[in-house]
Each structure stands twice: as structure tokens, then as C-alpha cells.
Amino acid sequence: MDYFKDKLFELLNDADDMGISDIETNDRENKLIVSLENGMVVEIECRQINC
DSSP states (O other): OHHHHHHHHHHHHHOGGGOEEEEEEEGGGTEEEEEETTSOEEEEEOOOOOO
């Protein structure tokens, strides 16, 4: 899970065309909080599911 979250963070951090102004991580809850330049804040929760 940590590897996936790290890669997701890197992808978002390198995405210059998405208008991201800040990315906060909450490793305990497996969440990324992404702030956009237009003021919108998006929370991304990572969790593993068993199929």
C-alpha cells in the first residue's frame, strides 16, 4: 500500500497541467488531500479490497 501511495503522490506532484497547489498526506488514514488552484479540495482514500 505504501508503494502505491508514494507513486500516486509522485504522479500528482509531477502533473503540472492539473492546477494542483498543495498535496497533504495522512499516512495513518491512507489519504491524500489535494488542493487545487481554483480553491477546490479533493480527498483521495487508498484502500485495498479483496476480490
